[in-house]
Amino acid sequence: MDCQLDIFFAEAILNGLLLAGLLALLALGLNLIFGVIDVVWICYAELVMVGMYGINYAYKAGIPFLLAALFGVMLVALAGAILHYLVIRPVLDTPPINQLLVTGGVLFLLQAAATMAFGIEFKTLGIRLGSLNVADMSFSWARIWAFTMALAGALALWLFLKRTYLGTAIRAIAQDRQVIALMGVDSRRLYLVTSAIGGGLAGLAAALMVLQYDIYPQIGLQFGPLIFMICVLGGLGNMIGGFIAAFIISQFIAVGSSCFHTEWGYAVAFLFFMVAIFIRPQGLFGTKS
Amino acid sequence: MLQLTDINAAYGGFQALFGVSMQVAAGEAVAVIGANGAGKTTLLRVISGLLPPTSGRMLLEGRDLAVMPPHSIVAAGIAHVPESRRLFPRLSVEENLRMGGYIPTARAQFSQRLAYVYGLFPRLRERSKQLAGTLSGGEQQMCAIARALMSGPKLILLDEPSMGLAPVVVTQVFDLVRRIRGEGYTVLIVEQNVRQVLKVVDRAYLLEVGRVKAHGSAAELSASDEIRAAYMGI
Numbered sequence: 001m002d003c004q005l006d007i008f009f010a011e012a013i014l015n016g017l018l019l020a021g022l023l024a025l026l027a028l029g030l031n032l033i034f035g036v037i038d039v040v041w042i043c044y045a046e047l048v049m050v051g052m053y054g055i056n057y058a059y060k061a062g063i064p065f066l067l068a069a070l071f072g073v074m075l076v077a078l079a080g081a082i083l084h085y086l087v088i089r090p091v092l093d094t095p096p097i098n099q100l101l102v103t104g105g106v107l108f109l110l111q112a113a114a115t116m117a118f119g120i121e122f123k124t125l126g127i128r129l130g131s132l133n134v135a136d137m138s139f140s141w142a143r144i145w146a147f148t149m150a151l152a153g154a155l156a157l158w159l160f161l162k163r164t165y166l167g168t169a170i171r172a173i174a175q176d177r178q179v180i181a182l183m184g185v186d187s188r189r190l191y192l193v194t195s196a197i198g199g200g201l202a203g204l205a206a207a208l209m210v211l212q213y214d215i216y217p218q219i220g221l222q223f224g225p226l227i228f229m230i231c232v233l234g235g236l237g238n239m240i241g242g243f244i245a246a247f248i249i250s251q252f253i254a255v256g257s258s259c260f261h262t263e264w265g266y267a268v269a270f271l272f273f274m275v276a277i278f279i280r281p282q283g284l285f286g287t288k289s
Numbered sequence: 290m291l292q293l294t295d296i297n298a299a300y301g302g303f304q305a306l307f308g309v310s311m312q313v314a315a316g317e318a319v320a321v322i323g324a325n326g327a328g329k330t331t332l333l334r335v336i337s338g339l340l341p342p343t344s345g346r347m348l349l350e351g352r353d354l355a356v357m358p359p360h361s362i363v364a365a366g367i368a369h370v371p372e373s374r375r376l377f378p379r380l381s382v383e384e385n386l387r388m389g390g391y392i393p394t395a396r397a398q399f400s401q402r403l404a405y406v407y408g409l410f411p412r413l414r415e416r417s418k419q420l421a422g423t424l425s426g427g428e429q430q431m432c433a434i435a436r437a438l439m440s441g442p443k444l445i446l447l448d449e450p451s452m453g454l455a456p457v458v459v460t461q462v463f464d465l466v467r468r469i470r471g472e473g474y475t476v477l478i479v480e481q482n483v484r485q486v487l488k489v490v491d492r493a494y495l496l497e498v499g500r501v502k503a504h505g506s507a508a509e510l511s512a513s514d515e516i517r518a519a520y521m522g523i
Contacts, residue, residue, distance in 0.1 A: 165387065165391055165396060168380065168384050168387055169391060171377075171379075171380060172377045172380055172384075172388050175377045175378060176375055176377055178339065178375075180388075181338070181339065181358075181360055182339070182359060182363065182369045182371060183360075183363065183389060183391045183436075183440075184360045184363035184364055184391045184392035184395075184440060185388075186360045187360075
């Protein structure tokens with residue numbers, strides 16, 4: 001064990017914070033879908049993977065990065081809407097386990113399709129943003145950008161939910177699924193729009209991740225389980241809870257990696273998760289149901 | 290305004306309404322009375338499209354409601370205040386009202402309508418930022434009625450507005466019903482509180498096990514010995 005309150009430790013904490021922004025964005029998307037449609041998209045991280053490949057090929061086809069990123073957001077938004085339309089809607093009135101299993105099926109489908117279409121080798125955009133050096137600490141600009149844009153995305157989502165009719169309806173439908181129809185809201189359309197927004201958030205995450213990580217078909221497995229853990233810790237469907245939980249989990253990963261070994265960071269975070277869930281089964285910010 | 294002809298409705302295999310026919314004229318207030326399980330709530334759910342009828346005709350100013358989904362029925366001019374109010378508890382009063390004015394024609398007039406319902410119910414203006422779930426029972430009913438008014442309806446369906454409220458509040462709720470009548474809305478109200486409701490409506494239908502057993506003016510029904518004995522405890 002090598003845990004000292006030195007400059008490396010401070011750097012680890014700050015890098016954990018930067019990681020948290022991205023995880024919080026993904027937790028928001030997953031909680032949004034769950035809160036509105038009452039379905040967990042097990043394949044959420046694979047949608048991010050699809051977005052990363054989309055951006056990768058768009059960029060390599062000569063499209064400027066920002067436009068390629070926008071394309072990625074729209075691509076995954078469309079993928080979210082299609083996922084809802086083709087996969088979720090037919091099983092919406094069946095037991096929850098069916099919904100879980102079909103999205104699990106989509107996970108394997110997307111991984112297999114990506115492997116066949118793009119191969120198993122790691123792909124990288126080759127954009128180097130360099131790093132920011134402050135007081136002997138080093139932070140990659142890609143991470144700083146990812147953090148800033150993730151927070152901006154979260155803020156935009158919050159304003160949308162708070163200020164618009166559609167956003168208010170999205171919050172309302174999670175509170176009373178039946179009465180929403182009496183307000184003149186077409187809930188089928190609302191589910192489709194919510195799925196597209198959830199997809200769009202995954203697309204934004206993809207645009208931020210291609211600057212930091214190599215792309216390969218199984219990349220979803222690296223952070224998918226982490227996001228489910230964060231959502232459950234924050235109370236499934238609780239968007240603010242998930243947002244905060246992302247920051248807590250990231251700190252456990254960062255500090256765990258710093259004190260023990262890089263690979264141990266996830267184990268420490270998971271240990272904390274198990275203890276927390278044992279004490280509060282409904283999640284840190286969930287309400288008992 | 291509203292015309293139902295020979296409506297049948299069922300929950301799965303269980304038939305709840307048998308050949309119900311009734312009409313409500315513009316500007317009229319009509320009650321549907323009857324015991325628990327008589328099909329009163331079902332009737333309102335059929336009218337607002339939550340439960341499509343298995344057969345029968347349903348017209349609002351000549352337009353066929355039976356083929357419309359619930360959200361189109363709201364746009365056609367029917368607002369339904371459901372049983373036990375069903376506000377969105379974690380939205381503020383004003384957000385609930387915004388949901389009431391969700392349909393496109395209502396959005397264009399949101400601020401005028403908001404000013405109108407706040408004028409009608411000043412208490413709601415005081416509580417506009419409060420979460421609807423924290424209102425008292427009477428205030429919640431007020432908010433639920435105001436939410437229905439936000440869509441600019443021609444016909445308002447009220448389902449058991451007095452249910453679960455303290456006796457003094459029940460009197461206030463019937464005053465609310467009188468007030469929206471006074472505003473010129475057409476009202477169809479379902480109530481178990483037969484004695485009180487017959488004082489605020491023009492006519493009433495008596496449902497028994499899914500069938501219209503009797504109908505007539507409020508005065509006729511209040512004078513009927515049968516109804517007095519069975520539903521008013523006299």
